[in-house]
Every structure is written in C-alpha cells, then in structure tokens.
Amino acid sequence: HGIHVFWSTVDAALILIRHGESLWNSKNLFTGCVDVPLSEKGVNEAIEAGKRISDIPVDIIFTSALIRAQMTAMLAMTQHRRQKVPVILHNESERAKAWSRIFSTDTDDQVIPVVTAWELNERMYGELQGLNKKETADKFGQDKVREWRRSYDVPPPNGESLEMCAERAVAYFKEKVVPELDAGKNVLIAAHGNSLRSIIMYLDKLTSQEVIELELSTGIPMLYTLKKTGFHRRGSPVGPTVAGVYALTEDLARYRDQLDSKS
C-alpha cells in the first residue's frame, strides 16, 4: 500500500492538536480544568483539523480527561480516511474494564485505542477558574494576574504554574507516549494550550522564556516525525512574540501529493 511505502522512511508520526473554541472562551472566562465543552465554532475547528490529517496514519490516541479535547479527537477522526475506529479504553473500575471488552479479534485489530489522561489536562488555574478577566483584575490586581499568566513558575492561588503543568505533562509523555512511538505506532494527542506547549518545550528543547512566548494555533494540527535521529518538527512558529502558526498546510500538501502519487 502506498501509504506504508512512504511511511517506512519515518519511524512514527506524532500529531498534536490543540482544541478549538469552548463555550467559556467566547465568554472570556478562565477555564483551566473546568470541564466545559466546545462551542459550535470549536466543533467546526475540530472537523477541519481532521480533514488536514485524514491521510496520516493513526494507531493510538491520547487525550486529556476533559471533554473538549476528547470531542476534538473524535470529531477529527470522523474525517479520517482509514477504516480503523477509535475506542476509548475504560479502566476506572473492574466493572468498567469488563463491560468494555471486545470479543472479536478482527474487530480488535481495527481499533485505535484512545487513552484519556488527566496529566494532559489544561493547566489548572486554581482560584481564577470561572472568573472573567475583569473579575480577576478587580480581585487580584492586573499585574498579579499578568504575572500568573506569563511567568513560568509562579502559580495562581491553589493553582498550577506552567512549570508544574509541564512537569506532569512531560512526565506522562515520556512514560506513556514515547514507548508507543518507539514501537513504531503513529500517535495523535488532542489536548490543551499549556499541556501541548509543555510537550513541545520537551521535543524542541525550548527554554522557559521561549515556551512562555510560544502560542499554539487552535485546530491546526502540528506534526512531528520520530526518526532514529530524534524528533523532527514539521512546522515552525512565525516568531516568538507573534502567534506561532504551525500552519503545516504546505508540508501537509506536499505529504498528500507524495501519498497520492505513491498509491
């Protein structure tokens, strides 16, 4: 099959997708780990993202424990060309595990396991969660809020700093995701701005200053390929203080051409 011929030149693909607009984004509320779903716009962004990656093989999916990331993954996969079906793994209890068993090996082979992990959640914003920008400025002062949002290691009250978020996100990535990639599995991660930039900080070896300035576009997939020489980023941010657009359209278009010509 044409796709396999092409993909033999890389060991594994890693796709990162940041979810799109949520119902609190449109109201300008600090969301953090409050489990708010996508808005209609966010739904469309996820579907669009899916179209961009419809030709890239996916063998396993990781998402956060929050519905907006899970929906993004599932909506994106409705656009996927291949016949494999994502299935969320349940192991929160013995009953959940037993009840989700599949009894056909043929079907099992066509499954893309979906693993949900709180370690991939958005940064937990503590006492800012649910407040709008004005409320937080009134309550804490605009400078303090800016410091929490833009520093690397200063957490808001009862919340996480970006450093704390990175610690659990990257630890999870190294422990659970990298072994899959090493085994040659193509991985999709659907998550959030801060958990994804933490992972990118690790992949691209960014400094804490660089990661603070890194902005990830929503709904635009970021592609990395893992080769023996390490992780190769397939897109670059436009600039440190400008919203980095991982607009892999050109790269992806080139990929698609190569895929089509080889099949």
Next chain:
Amino acid sequence: MAARTMIHVAANDLRSVDVARGKEMAAVGSYSQVCRVAACNGLHLEEQSGRGRLVATKPVLIRRRGVACGVRASVVPLSNGAPTTAKTAQAALILIRHGESLWNSKNLFTGCVDVPLSEQGVNEAIEAGKRISHIPVDMIFTSALIRAQMTAMLAMTQHRRQKVPVILHNESERAEAWSRIFSTDTEEQVIPVVTAWELNERMYGELQGLNKKETADKFGKDKVHEWRRSYDIPPPNGESLEMCAERAVAYFKDKVVPEIEAGRNVMIAAHGNSLRSIIMYLDKLTSQEVIELELSTGIPMLYTFKGNRFLRRGSPVGPTVAGVYALTEDLARYRDQLDSRAWS
C-alpha cells in the same frame, strides 16, 4: 395587577446563591413571574406548612392604598427539606437517544464498547439540539460513554439560553478539586452534567464487537434472536434487557426524579436500551410492550412532570413499527407558548 410601581427586589434578580447562603429573599412580581423565576432557579415556593424545617410562606398580595400591586413570596432552597409537590412544580424531561456510531455503520454489536459518533451521528445530535433549543435545561444526565456525552454537548451548542453545560468530576479528590469554579455568577450560569454508567447501553457480553454474521456462526441465529428480543435472557457474560432496566430505572428514580420534583428541567442523553427502560417506567409498559418499542435516534422525546405525574408529549406510531417520537407539532406548540411567555 400593576407591579411596576413597586421598588423591591424584582423576581428576575432572585439568585439561588443568596438563598443557599441562608438569606430569605423577598421577591416581587406577578404571581406567575415569581413562580417561573423560582422554578428556573431551582427554588420553590411552598405553601405554609408550619412543619418545623419547612420554611414557607404563601405568596402575599401587596396592597398600596388598598390597591393590589404585587406579590411578595419568600423562597427557600429545596435542599433544606424533603422534595415538595407544590402545585407550581412543573418541569420538562427530555430524552435523546444518540445517533449513528462508527460501529453502527459496520453493523457490529456495540453494547458498552466506547465507540464515538460517526459524522452522521454528529449531525443527528446537532439536529436534535435545534429541536430543543427553546426548552429550558437546568441539568443534564448522560451515560459514561462518549457517544451519549457528545450527543448532549453537540445538542447544547444549538441551545438558545446562555447557560453552559459543565461536566462534574468526582472520580477522585484531585479531579474534584481541579474542577472547582470560583465565581458565583459563573456558577449560576452552569448546567451541571452528570455522567453515570447506570445509563449506559445494555452490556452485550460476548457479542460485543462481533458482526451479525459472526454471531450467527458462533451462537446460531435463533439464540442471537432470542437474546436480542427477549426480556430476561442475557447473552453470555452480558445483560438481559431486564438487568439493564433494573440499574437504569433505579438510577432514574434515585438521582433524576428528585431533580425533576424540585422543578429542574432535565435532559438525559443515553442509549436505546437504557432509555426504553426509563420509558417503560414512565409509561408503565409491560415487558412485551417494551421489547416492541423502538426509539428513533436523534429525535428528542419530551415528558412534562406536572401534578406529580409524568405526561408523555409524544407517542410511538405502533408497537412493531419504529416508534417515531416526532414531537415536531408538540414542540412547535411549546415554542409558541414559550415565546409568548418570553422564557429564555
């Protein structure tokens, strides 16, 4: 009644959070306005009972210079006492069966395998949302499976009201702490979403993941037919419809009914078998009738809870024909009524 000349806390300024803090609020407006706003906020007007913990006042007619010009009523949170059955209690119950999943299109027994919606299923959910966009929703219950949760969230993207569904997390201390909201204003605009495995699809045991041909080859067509169409015969290591109904209805009675009795409008997004189990309870169907009941996907089924009873707002076409709860006419009538009362 001309309530316009009164200067008191208007009924629309009633906030459940103030009542929860123990303040007794005086709400002024027309009688129906006060009742409606109280119900929308999960509050309840109670008749004077004189029974200890139940703090109650009859709505009092206010007169200025002998002319009736408003109604004052004290409102209290229902959590302080047993659920009441005040005459004003009225609530909507919306049931939505999710649409096509990625295994439906492959004709595989799904059961409790957590398979997501197909593109068609996504569109069905959005369409369902358009049909209920005017019906107030105060609380949402879904199963533990993504196809039901997505159906609820997609439907709510179409909802007119400004409230935002938020999934409650209590699977661990950390999860609960991490999902806390710190603004009472925001919290009031939240529609809590409760996920429950008890609302899952019937668990099909060793049929899960098999296609219709594989199951016929492995178990024989007659056996499979019996498992699918009987009330109390489970497939190997699976649930019978009776077992599914037992846990679904128990959950409904235990967790959902109290919310409805409290005047909260509830939406349940779930599956064919868990929903028909609940309908069996609501409509007092026999086991034979429930076996023959087919629920359309993506078409919301509406019940209203009134005078302590559940009234079905739609009926199936026939027992052996796919029952179409096509509430379009009823829903249109509701919408007219809603618009005329300016619910939003």
